[in-house]
Amino acid sequence: MCGIVGYIGNKQAYPILMKGLQRLEYRGYDSAGIALLDNAEMNVYKCKGKVIDLHNFAADKNKNGTIGIGHTRWATHGVPNDVNAHPHYSGSKNLVMIHNGIIENYGPLKEELKKRGHKFLSDTDTEVLIHLIEDIQEKEQVRVGEAVRIALNQVVGAYAIVILAKDNPNELIAAKKGSPMVIGIGADEFFIASDATPIVEYTKNVVYLEDEEIAFIERGKELKIKTIKNKAKTPYVQELELQLEALEKGGYDHFMLKEIYEQPRSIKDSMRGRLSSAEGVVNLGGITEYEQKFLNAKRIIFVACGTSWHAGLVGEYLFEDLARIPVEVEYASEFRYRNPIVYEDDVVIAISQSGETADTLAAIELAKSKGATIIGICNVVGSSIARATHAGSYTHAGPEIGVASTKAFTAQVTVLTLMALRIAYRKGTISASRFHELLSELEAIPAKVEKVLETNKSIQKIAEIYKDSSNALYLGRGYSFPVALEGALKLKEISYIHAEGYPAAEMKHGPIALIDEEMPVFVIATKGTSYEKVVSNIQEVKARKGKIIAIVTEGDTQVKEMADYTIEIPETDEILVPLVSVVPLQLLSYHIAVMRGCNVDQPRNLAKSVTVE
Numbered sequence: 001m002c003g004i005v006g007y008i009g010n011k012q013a014y015p016i017l018m019k020g021l022q023r024l025e026y027r028g029y030d031s032a033g034i035a036l037l038d039n040a041e042m043n044v045y046k047c048k049g050k051v052i053d054l055h056n057f058a059a060d061k062n063k064n065g066t067i068g069i070g071h072t073r074w075a076t077h078g079v080p081n082d083v084n085a086h087p088h089y090s091g092s093k094n095l096v097m098i099h100n101g102i103i104e105n106y107g108p109l110k111e112e113l114k115k116r117g118h119k120f121l122s123d124t125d126t127e128v129l130i131h132l133i134e135d136i137q138e139k140e141q142v143r144v145g146e147a148v149r150i151a152l153n154q155v156v157g158a159y160a161i162v163i164l165a166k167d168n169p170n171e172l173i174a175a176k177k178g179s180p181m182v183i184g185i186g187a188d189e190f191f192i193a194s195d196a197t198p199i200v201e202y203t204k205n206v207v208y209l210e211d212e213e214i215a216f217i218e219r220g221k222e223l224k225i226k227t228i229k230n231k232a233k234t235p236y237v238q239e240l241e242l243q244l245e246a247l248e249k250g251g252y253d254h255f256m257l258k259e260i261y262e263q264p265r266s267i268k269d270s271m272r273g274r275l276s277s278a279e280g281v282v283n284l285g286g287i288t289e290y291e292q293k294f295l296n297a298k299r300i301i302f303v304a305c306g307t308s309w310h311a312g313l314v315g316e317y318l319f320e321d322l323a324r325i326p327v328e329v330e331y332a333s334e335f336r337y338r339n340p341i342v343y344e345d346d347v348v349i350a351i352s353q354s355g356e357t358a359d360t361l362a363a364i365e366l367a368k369s370k371g372a373t374i375i376g377i378c379n380v381v382g383s384s385i386a387r388a389t390h391a392g393s394y395t396h397a398g399p400e401i402g403v404a405s406t407k408a409f410t411a412q413v414t415v416l417t418l419m420a421l422r423i424a425y426r427k428g429t430i431s432a433s434r435f436h437e438l439l440s441e442l443e444a445i446p447a448k449v450e451k452v453l454e455t456n457k458s459i460q461k462i463a464e465i466y467k468d469s470s471n472a473l474y475l476g477r478g479y480s481f482p483v484a485l486e487g488a489l490k491l492k493e494i495s496y497i498h499a500e501g502y503p504a505a506e507m508k509h510g511p512i513a514l515i516d517e518e519m520p521v522f523v524i525a526t527k528g529t530s531y532e533k534v535v536s537n538i539q540e541v542k543a544r545k546g547k548i549i550a551i552v553t554e555g556d557t558q559v560k561e562m563a564d565y566t567i568e569i570p571e572t573d574e575i576l577v578p579l580v581s582v583v584p585l586q587l588l589s590y591h592i593a594v595m596r597g598c599n600v601d602q603p604r605n606l607a608k609s610v611t612v613e
């Protein structure tokens with residue numbers, strides 16, 4: 001996700017825009033840019049890097065103008081560089097636009113515009129949209145606002161856009177669908193932003209634009225809004241209550257909690273444009289060129305660290321179960337030094353939220369030197385790992401600020417599920433009916449995660465009971481074993497309670513000696529092939545006075561009778577349970593850490609990206 005700002009009024013726009021971008025930098029920070037209109041002179045300054053880099057870049061340039069737009073980028077299409085930074089010009093350079101979102105059908109639109117003579121400078125979907133708007137304006141001989149409306153009826157995807165026309169210094173045009181936008185109404189001035197943080201210090205009166213609405217923001221006039229279907233709407237002006245610091249976290253106390261709650265959207269975004277159960281297709285454009293390598297692969301090797309390694313473990317179950325390809329999951333730090341055997345027909349998949357983890361990068365280079373095909377699953381576009389791989393799929397989870405990885409994990413597992421399904425279908429190792437059944441079930445996951453989030457208060461109560469534990473055990477079988485590991489990692493890294501994840505059956509081979517009435521045992525005991533076996537494991541724990549907190553499928557009664565506490569999650573296919581069952585464990589660790597007074601977003605001794613060995 002990116003940060004967008006706009007200003008029109010009686011003050012100099014530059015300082016307002018730059019301060020606004022700084023407040024939005026948590027939304028994306030790989031490149032930034034602004035456009036200012038000083039009478040008839042349009043000045044666009046943009047560069048790779050952070051907002052401070054943009055400020056330094058513009059230091060000796062003309063920064064006059066009482067109207068302007070600004071953007072801080074989280075790349076989705078096109079690597080972070082000066083050319084791909086926003087704002088983007090239209091073909092004639094009369095229009096400039098900033099955009100937050102993903103235009104899914106930008107490819108065909110771009111091809112059509114090229115046929116009509118349009119030349120593009122960047123790799124972005126944004127530039128295609130502003131060219132389309134101008135193309136319509138010229139063809140239909142309409143004002144920019146009407147051209148925007150017509151264009152948005154042709155667009156598939158999410159957008160929050162602001163457009164400035166060189167020949168009209170008295171109007172900004174804004175529109176949104178699927179990405180947030182707030183308009184601040186001041187005295188003879190208007191502010192536009194992705195959220196209220198850049199606005200709240202100037203005015204408390206805001207309008208939250210609704211999906212498929214266009215705002216016509218004219219100097220000295222009332223705000224005008226209409227839908228892309230040309231229906232006039234009365235602006236609903238609200239008064240902001242939240243304080244600035246809270247706003248940056250979207251009203252949440254911590255980035256980690258915000259990111260846990262973003263998962264219905266981030267899982268949806270990781271599927272956006274890639275999955276259609278109606279058409280029965282999975283499209284992963286980033287790996288199409290290397291799909292044959294997957295189909296011929298004798299082995300897949302995952303290399304990753306931490307939470308990303310846990311996602312890789314889910315990937316092992318997915319690819320072996322669905323695509324019948326042998327898989328190994330390697331800690332990158334071990335792989336890089338143990339002189340591993342790597343064959344040229346191996347496919348190595350590197351998983352990394354930051355795309356900068358040193359051990360994972362080194363593992364990639366080693367595997368590449370042995371001739372393997374390297375596929376990346378990263379969250380940061382243009383990151384070192386993304387650039388070091390032959391191909392890959394971005395997770396599109398948006399910036400993950402909290403050190404404890406949450407939405408990145410579920411986005412990684414979503415992308416791995418899509419990959420495994422696509423390869424399994426191509427290899428014919430799953431039936432068409434099973435394929436379609438899983439596509440529909442995958443599409444339903446965001447809503448199921450939403451339902452789990454509604455149980456937050458009851459999870460908080462359980463956290464209260466176990467917040468003073470010294471140790472904890474997490475148990476799971478099958479697809480839930482990696483989730484047990486992930487739940488244990490979450491707890492230990494933010495609450496500093498020692499926790500271990502184990503395959504439930506392995507408990508008998510040692511850890512059962514740890515069980516006593518002081519030991520909380522978190523068990524993922526959802527309906528599935530190993531349910532009865534997990535029930536037996538629970539009985540073994542109970543027999544030793546252990547405390548059981550079980551994640552169960554909605555309506556479960558059997559485990560409910562045995563466990564000290566149960567957390568119900570909506571039923572889903574066994575292979576998709578990790579996407580849902582991890583959420584209660586994220587919330588549990590979050591609440592326990594908060595109750596213990598820990599620094600949840602920046603836990604001691606940890607960094608968000610481990611760029612050193």
Ligand code: AGP
Nearest residue numbers: 306307308352353354357404405
């Ligand atoms: C997970 O909560 C931790 N922050 C850590 O284990 C992290 O997953 C690991 O360092 C890998 O980071 P990456 O995904 O950016 O490569």
